[in-house]
Amino acid sequence: MGADRRLSARDAVSRRRRNAPCAYGNCVGNVRHALCGFRSGGGGYTAGLPSNTKSGIPAAAHQPNDTQVEAARYVLFGRILPTLRHELVGDLQALRYGVSIVRASTEPADVEAAINRLGEQAAKSIASADAITRWFLPDPHALNAVDEAIDDCLALMHPEWQMRGIDASLRSGAGTAAVRGWPFRELLLACLVALSDDLPGAADLALRARSRGSALWLTIRGDPAEREGEQPRAAVPRRLRWEEVEALAVAHSIVLKRRGHRIALRFSLEKTGP
DSSP states (O other): OOOEEEEOHHHHHHHHHHOOOOSOTTOOHHHHHHHTTOOTTSSOEEESSOTTOOSSOOOTTOOOOHHHHHHHHHHHHHHHHHHHHHHHHHHHHHHHHHHHHHHHOOSHHHHHHHHHHHHHHHHHHHHHHHHHHHHHSOOTTOEEEHHHHHHHHHHHHHHHHHHHTEEEEEEEEOTTOEEEHHHHHHHHHHHHHHHHHHSOSOEEEEEEEEEETTEEEEEEEEEEOSSOOOOOSSOOSOOOOHHHHHHHHHHTTOEEEEETTEEEEEEEOBOOOO
């Protein structure tokens, strides 16, 4: 059973930098109750499978809209690039500062300590550069732990959310479950962006992840909050449309259901051991 944990800015960012009758006939237990609001005819929609498919597996003939997929990725990259750039620039500036300390130091002990810090800072810079590569040139076969991937996406949204007064909590029962990193991160981030675009100001986002058999169920719920918030100072490229998020889900063969500010996603779990 997962435990609730509040994800402040420091929580998500620090973890990321250290690492990083229900419409669903086959959902059980608490997942059934979490998803029971997504019944057909309830004002929501399903992506990733045709309406006559009950197994949760998309039909091969249900092809994604390539134009919408590329549009969604363009908007996503525009939203996360400032955060990725800020992290890389910060690491490089610290590296430059360390070099100036080495040059100015006259004591051997100070020089040695500064050189050791340079090595650590260089490693952080490489990690920041690798993070950019993972988003813009993803490995389609790479696997990620579920909680780590969720924290990574939340950390990318944090700079914008902190200003707007948006807070997130995660209840996870995924344990050591792993998923294919690229589709999981891309679709989760798209849902977070589109959902936060729908919310007019401060809000609370509740995420819940649970593994059931060979599937991972992830639900997201957004509710307005009575606290101060403001719109981002920098203009965003444009709002991410839900039909574009739906196209991403179809492209990755992932089931997505939405009703208002409630979202349900189903991912396939991957084996990590022998």
